[in-house]
Amino acid sequence: MLTSVTIARRQSEIRQRLSELVGKDAPSEDETRQMDQLDGEYRQNETRYRAALIAEDTERREAGADLETRSGREWNDLVAGFQMRQVIGALNEGRALDGKTAEVVAELRSAGGYRGVPVPLLALEARAGETVSAGTPDPVQTRPIIDRLFPASVAARMGAQMIAIGSGAVEWPVATSAVTAGWADGETGTVADPTPYTTTDKALKPEHNLGVQMRITRKALLQSGDALEAAIRRDMNGAMAAELDRAIFLGTGAAGQPLGVITGAATYGVTVTPVDAAASWATYRGAVVRFMARNAASTPADVRALIRPEVWDFMEDQLTATAAPKFEFDRMAEKMGGIAMSSTALEAPTGTPAACTSLLTTSAGGVAPVFVGMWGAVDLIRDPFSDAASGGLRLTALTTMDITVARGAQLEILTGVQVA
Structure with a gap:
């Protein structure tokens, strides 16, 4: 599983737990201490989540480039x-x-x-x-x-x-x-007529x-x-x-x-x-x-x-x-x-x-x-x-x-x- 997905799930669990604790009118000392710990973990996970997205984006790009060229390399390996x-x-x-x-x-x-x-x-x-x-041949x-x-x-x-x-x-x-370019002769003059684009x-x-x-x-x-x-x-x-x-x-x-x-x-x-x-x-x-x-x-x-x-x-x-x-x-x-x-x-x-x-x-x-x-x-x-x-x-x-x-x-x- 991707690291970013794991962190996102943990963030969801923290938010759910915090919503339960915040809803209490008179939380105990343990509950207050737990809210502080969950809040610190949540902020730390936000930093980790952004870093994971950046790393995984690079991995996705490399994987995409690998997929684009894999068929050609596989054929070359077969021919080799x-x-x-x-x-x-x-x-x-x-x-x-x-x-x-x-x-x-x-x-x-x-x-x-x-x-x-x-x-x-x-x-x-x-x-x-x-x-x-005799010996090991050089690689092809x-x-x-x-x-x-x-x-x-x-x-x-x-x-x-x-x-x-x-x-x-x-x-x-x-x-x-x-294709030719031309200058307009005066303020109301027109530029050169369009030239047809032709190919052979x-x-x-x-x-x-x-x-x-x-x-x-x-x-x-x-x-x-x-x-x-x-x-x-x-x-x-x-x-x-x-x-x-x-x-x-x-x-x-x-x-x-x-x-x-x-x-x-x-x-x-x-x-x-x-x-x-x-x-x-x-x-x-x-x-x-x-x-x-x-x-x-x-x-x-x-x-x-x-x-x-x-x-x-x-x-x-x-x-x-x-x-x-x-x-x-x-x-x-x-x-x-x-x-x-x-x-x-x-x-x-x-x-x-x-x-x-x-x-x-x-x-x-x-x-x-x-x-x-x-x-x-x-x-x-x-x-x-x-x-x-x-x-x-x-x-x-x-x-x-x-x-x-x-x-x-x-x-x-x-x-x-x-x-x-």
């Missing part, structure tokens, strides 16, 4: 105990799933249809301690299901937001109206399927044990992360691929600026100024840059001609909010002199520059025929994703960044 080797055994030998793995699979099946065994995206993370042959670090699937990916470092979608298409309304819907649709195929020999199935699970996690994680990074920026929009940010710049309304000059902080500073001029960024620290490793190599050799010389890349790194380097998300330098492309992004008003939608879990399907003669296991992991850009003004592409 998900075992890929149980899935391999179920597909290869027909073994029954048990424990947390069975609960996760049952929950995913109830939310959507899968041909094979559904595997949550979080389960593809490489987990610490699972390949230790629990992360959100989608947002931190590939924490080291280029898309995540450039501010792309990963969105988990159960089913159907998702649209993001983005304001496109240019940016849709994410389940039209692009990314697949990873894995071939596991019978020898590996019989020998590996826990090491097999760690290898499967690493391979699937690495393959999906690399291909997602390439598709998000360089996807052709044909042959099943989504339309990447750089390839689809015209479609997404992204500004493409040909610089045709050697890579330097001044080259990127001009783009930062353009972001700030159109109110997409407040400071250079709000802007992130995606560059090729060759750009870093070139800028590291360039010194500023000032009293305190400093490499161009160091000047750039000090000012900007982040720099990501990738040879997967950007095309290699070409031409004479060699030149490449760079991408700059910013998150305006908390809105991510790129949305990456992923539908459901990874569908892990067994191919029982391809490797049947050798007793091996052929697995196909399928996931569905799409890309869209909220506002083209939050991105800018620089072409002709020379590295020679």
